Amino acid sequence: MITFLNLYKINQPFETAFHEKMKQFFEAGWYVLGKEVSAFEAGFASYCGAKYCIGVGNGLDALVLIFKGYIELGKLQKGDEVLVPANTYIASILAVLQADLVPVLIEPKLETYTIDPHAIEAKITTKTKAILPVHLYGQLCEMTTINEIAKRHHLLIIEDAAQAHGATRNNTKAGSFGNAAGFSFYPGKNLGALGDAGAITTNDAALAEVLFSLRNYGSKVKYENERLGVNSRLDELQAAFLNLKLPHLEAENEFRRRLAKRYLLEINNEKIILPQWDGTDNHVFHLFVVRTQNRLALQDYLKNQGIETMIHYPIPPHKQKALFNWNNLSFPITAKIHDEVLSIPLNSSLTNDEIDQIIQKLNQY
Numbered sequence: 001m002i003t004f005l006n007l008y009k010i011n012q013p014f015e016t017a018f019h020e021k022m023k024q025f026f027e028a029g030w031y032v033l034g035k036e037v038s039a040f041e042a043g044f045a046s047y048c049g050a051k052y053c054i055g056v057g058n059g060l061d062a063l064v065l066i067f068k069g070y071i072e073l074g075k076l077q078k079g080d081e082v083l084v085p086a087n088t089y090i091a092s093i094l095a096v097l098q099a100d101l102v103p104v105l106i107e108p109k110l111e112t113y114t115i116d117p118h119a120i121e122a123k124i125t126t127k128t129k130a131i132l133p134v135h136l137y138g139q140l141c142e143m144t145t146i147n148e149i150a151k152r153h154h155l156l157i158i159e160d161a162a163q164a165h166g167a168t169r170n171n172t173k174a175g176s177f178g179n180a181a182g183f184s185f186y187p188g189k190n191l192g193a194l195g196d197a198g199a200i201t202t203n204d205a206a207l208a209e210v211l212f213s214l215r216n217y218g219s220k221v222k223y224e225n226e227r228l229g230v231n232s233r234l235d236e237l238q239a240a241f242l243n244l245k246l247p248h249l250e251a252e253n254e255f256r257r258r259l260a261k262r263y264l265l266e267i268n269n270e271k272i273i274l275p276q277w278d279g280t281d282n283h284v285f286h287l288f289v290v291r292t293q294n295r296l297a298l299q300d301y302l303k304n305q306g307i308e309t310m311i312h313y314p315i316p317p318h319k320q321k322a323l324f325n326w327n328n329l330s331f332p333i334t335a336k337i338h339d340e341v342l343s344i345p346l347n348s349s350l351t352n353d354e355i356d357q358i359i360q361k362l363n364q365y
Contacts, residue, residue: 002345002354004308005188009349014244018194021240033216036239041199043246044183047166048175050201052208055234056215059162059184062198063095063132065232066158066180069210070130071099072227075156080129082158085115086334088134090317092160095182096132104128105318105326107333111276113137113289113341117145121153130156135164135174137312138190138256138286139277143169143177150178158182161201163286165191166253175201185242190256190286191249193238255348256285259355263288263346266359272298273340287312288346290362295342298365302344305361310343 011018028034037055045053056062070076078100084092086105096103104123109116113136120131131150133141150157157178161167164174165183175181185197202208210227213220218229260283264274273291277283289312292298299309316338318326344358 002307002350002358004310004343004345005347006349007187007192010192010347011194014241017244018241021244022237025237025240031236033233034236036236036243037234040234040239040243040246043243044199045201047246047249048173048181048201050176050181051203051205052201054200054202054208054211054215055239056198056200057232057234058196059182059186059198060091060095061215061230061232062162062182062184062200063092063158063160064098065211065214065230066182066200066202066207067095067099067101067130069180069207069214070156072210072214073206076101076129079127081125081127082130082132083115083120083123083128084132085134085136086318086331087113087316087337088136088160089162089313090320090322091162092132092134093317093323095160101130102127105329105331105334107331108136108337110333110336112139113275113337114139114141115146117142117149120146120149124149124153124155128153128155130158131178132158132160133178134160134162135167137275137289138163138167138284139275140164140167140169140174140177140282143172147177162186162198163189164284165189165286166249166281167284168281176203179204180207185238190252190284191242191245193235194241195235195238197234197238197242198232199234252348253281253284256346257281257283259346259350260285260288262355263344263359267362269363269365271365272362285346287343289341289343291337291340292342293340295340299342301365302361305357307358307361308345312341312343313338 041053159181161174162184167174180202185193214229218227
């Protein structure tokens with residue numbers, strides 16, 4: 001069986017270094033907000049081209065804390081509207097709701113799966129205060145146009161960069177296109193920890209100061225609490241692992257792009273719609289997502305051929321039971337995407353023989 005993602009193989013090259021880090025971690029005796037977190041924050045900020053990085057517990061917390069930070073600064077108020085793509089993973093929307101803000105769903109482009117800039121302006125009202133572009137599957141949104149819209153309407157831009165570590169356009173990386181960005185280092189990401197982990201990047205000094213406090217009970221000085229904060233600190237041990245893996249992120253992304261080019265060139269089946277990509281570094285292919293009208297038939301066929309696939313994501317947010325107030329809303333492009341997408345294996349653990357087999361079986365479908 002060709003597994004969709006073999007995390008053991010992904011992390012195996014780092015195993016010896018991980019064990020050495022663990023030894024250093026135990027011997028140091030400093031297990032929370034220590035030198036590994038500080039080193040990762042400095043390194044990841046530099047990598048993204050941002051002034052500040054704030055390590056947090058996970059990607060959802062990263063987004064929630066950004067919104068709460070801007071509420072603390074008076075740039076957002078509870079009840080303000082945030083424009084968010086309708087086809088995103090539900091975490092993007094949960095972040096808006098958990099900050100007591102109002103998500104307004106926007107249709108994506110069918111070809112790229114990212115938010116349609118031309119659909120944004122039609123949904124802007126006097127209550128709209130922010131845009132949350134999601135770099136879905138690892139591809140950057142059309143940030144030049146989105147930034148122009150935001151500037152014209154005085155809106156904040158909060159990037160959901162949870163799947164786009166290292167995606168680049170015009171020498172600018174994901175995490176530096178807006179006012180702030182949230183990242184996830186969930187184990188399956190291009191830059192994955194060995195558990196939950198997340199971070200925020202920003203060039204906003206005032207926001208960074210608030211966030212360093214909010215993630216740690218609202219405290220900058222121990223036992224002195226200036227704000228109603230939370231406990232969402234990047235784990236010291238996960239930061240140590242991420243420090244080992246960060247220097248290899250560019251190579252991981254380049255491998256994924258090379259493999260994506262092979263898929264795009266060599267998969268040739270009229271029943272399968274391939275993703276749209278301009279061939280630049282604006283995509284890091286966290287996922288390689290195809291579309292087909294009978295998705296379950298393709299998935300069953302590939303399973304019978306020994307190839308594991310996944311569906312990202314089978315149910316759109318507005319149809320989720322948790323968001324029952326939205327269940328009657330209509331987003332036809334989003335619905336089509338969620339009905340047809342299927343993710344095929346794409347990662348650096350795949351062998352050439354496995355890649356050949358995936359292409360061959362897709363062409364034979």
